[in-house]
Amino acid sequence: MQRYGVRIRVIAPDAGDVEELVARDGVLGFRLSIAARKACCEVRKVRPLARALAGAAVWITGLRRQQSAGRSEVAFAAWDDAHRLVKVNPLADWPLDRLQAYVAAHDIPVNPLHARGFPSIGCQPCTRAIGPDEDVRAGRWWWEQEDGKECGLHNSPRRRGTEAVA
Numbered sequence: 001m002q003r004y005g006v007r008i009r010v011i012a013p014d015a016g017d018v019e020e021l022v023a024r025d026g027v028l029g030f031r032l033s034i035a036a037r038k039a040c041c042e043v044r045k046v047r048p049l050a051r052a053l054a055g056a057a058v059w060i061t062g063l064r065r066q067q068s069a070g071r072s073e074v075a076f077a078a079w080d081d082a083h084r085l086v087k088v089n090p091l092a093d094w095p096l097d098r099l100q101a102y103v104a105a106h107d108i109p110v111n112p113l114h115a116r117g118f119p120s121i122g123c124q125p126c127t128r129a130i131g132p133d134e135d136v137r138a139g140r141w142w143w144e145q146e147d148g149k150e151c152g153l154h155n156s157p158r159r160r161g162t163e164a165v166a
């Protein structure tokens, strides 16, 4: 924050939503089923994001096509119907080596967990380190077998050539 001279707005999950979720599913209820996990992501991530984006005209993300099969056709910019705004993904076509070179060249601070086997980082109980031959998102919700695992924040990345804005 100090380095870039910006103020970061902190958005927390609604306390009442969390109380209701934990009362129903338990503290670690997200391990019970995919539906229970998605319910946790809905309360702790998706709803807070919706509050953060309310009234915004543009949402800029760091999504890259190389991150997973489900993100392989992410557009540079597209209309996001769920949030009623334009979602911009300026790094969509950046491979990892280009990103790493840019970070090194500009001395950009990164999460130290990346150097400890965490290429994709989510909530602590739902993220583990991966081995050298594993997919970059294998450490997310690793107990699930479902393909294209997402928390719901980026559930509707528009395909290139369909509703892309640019």
Ligand code: SF4
Residues within 6 Å of the ligand: 030, 037, 038, 040, 041, 042, 044, 045, 122, 123, 125, 126, 151
């Ligand atoms: S990543 Fe795990 S702890 Fe975080 S919101 Fe989703 S299920 Fe809940």
